[in-house]
Amino acid sequence: GQLTVTPTLTASALLVVLLRVCYGSVSSVANQLKIFLFAGCCTTSRFRILKFTRMKMDSIEENIRLLLQGKCLEETQEFCDFTLEDQNELTESTGNVPTTPTPFTPTLKDNVCYIVAAVLINDEGEVLMIQEAKRSCAGQWYLPAGRLEPGESIVDATQREVLEETGLEVDITTLLMVECASGSWFRFVVTGNVTGGNLKTPAKADSESLQAMWVANIDELSLRGTDIFSLVQRARQHSSTDRALWHAPLLPLSKPATKMMIKLLIAIRKKSNNRMCILISDKTASHLPSTEINPARSLHYTLKKYMTEIFGSELPPHRPQGVLSTELLSSLEPGAHDGFVLTILIPVKKPLEEVTIIDKYSWVELSKALGTELLQKLDKNMIVPLNVIR
Known part of the structure; x- marks a missing residue:
């Protein structure tokens, strides 16, 4: 016959009922005791698994919460699901020859270049500019950059460059933008406040700069490059509008990395209950999907190749929203840890039920509160933009 189980039936009681159905009534005390002990062992194991699953879920949610706050993830190792070796094997399987040798060790002043640039705005809306001393662009104007x-972090390097080129001491408050022109050239644009020092005058000109000046209209200057217009515009908007309409201050994290990597927070909505879900890699310990950056190709190339690895050739509609965190601390010893990690948010526009993924990844449903917090990052100016220069 049919066995109806009520929601309040305990696992132990259920097992006893099942055994009774299979073997008839259990009359002896000894047999009842054996059944009870067997049921208890099974349910204890099941509760342990449930507890472990809950703990695992709590850990995942805590890491997402830390990420949305711009803090370091609590991870015990450096995960990479799609290495350059994997990418080269995939290239060879299509009959093409890989252009990037492996393994690749990012090394400052050799095969990678990280630029820092400061866009500082005063109370009058003027931007701090420097007049270049370098022979190739002497007399032209630009932002403090280098x-x-x-051995430096992004904040260390920016403070040093600003002091050397302008004579001013600054407190860096937030990352404004991350830019990349290839897989090996990255520019980290920050803003902040002047805390001390003296503005450099022509009398103090040196090899770093000829002078520094607060400028209201940079169009009137002979500029070294027009690429700074968008940076100045964004900094002025950030400085002049209500900060509640902008992302919270996001400082680059001083954390070493041996590879140049991207972590992906891929977010999707579940149609059945309207909850937000994120993609988790199950290749080893559960973690955000991660890929090594191909230094010879554009960042878009690396992203597309990895997204195809996850979802197959028919990619769901998606768009990189921006940068959630930046981890970088270069090494004094060349190549020891001159890599970095960018974590970017990628919302998928189709509902979860309509998207197929390979078996090495799985969706995890977030709590309602955390899902709401994640959705706020999709609003205008609520995340640091990633600009891939073509």
């Missing part, structure tokens, strides 16, 4: 040196 290369990140061995």
Whole structure:
């Protein structure tokens, strides 16, 4: 016959009922005791698994919460699901020859270049500019900017460059934009506040700069490059509008990495209950999907190749929304840890029920509160933009 189980029936009681159905009534005390102990062992194991699953879910949600706050994830190792070796094997399988040798060790002043640039706006809306001293662009004007040196973080490098080129001391408050022109050239644009120092005058000209000046209209200057217009515009908007309409201050994290990597927070909505879900890699310990950046190709190339690895050739509609965190701390020893990690948010426009993924990944449904927090990152100016220069 049929066995009806009520929602309040315990696992132990259910097992006893099933055994009774299979073997008839259990009359002896000894047999009842054996059944009870067997049921208890099974349910204890099941509760442990449920507890582990709950703990695992709590850990995933805590990491997402930290990520949305711009903090370091609690991970014990550096995960990479799609290495350059994997990418080259895939290229060879299509009959093409890989252009990037492996393994690739990012090394400052050799095969990677990280630029820092500061866009500082005063109370009058003027931007801090410097007059270049370098022979190739002497006399032209630009933002305080320069290369990140061995042993520096993004904040360290920016403060040094601003002091050397303008004479001013600054407190960096937030990342404004991340730009990349290839897989090996990245520019980290920040803003902040002047806290001290003296503005450099022509009398103090040196090899770093000829002078520094607060400028209301940079169009009136002979500029080294017009690429700074969008940076100045964004900094002025950030400075002049209500900060509640902008992402919270996001400082680059001083954390070493051996590879140049992208972590993906791929978000999707579940149609059945309207809850937000994120994609988790199950290749080893559960973590956000991650790929090594191909230094010889554009960032869009790396992203598309990895998204195809996850979803197959028919990619669901998606668009990189922006940067959630940046981890970088270069090494004093060349190549020891001159990599970095960018974590970017990628919303998928189709509902979860209509998207297929391979078996190495799975969707995890977020709590309603965390899902709402994640959705806020999709609003205008609520995330640091990623600009891929073509």
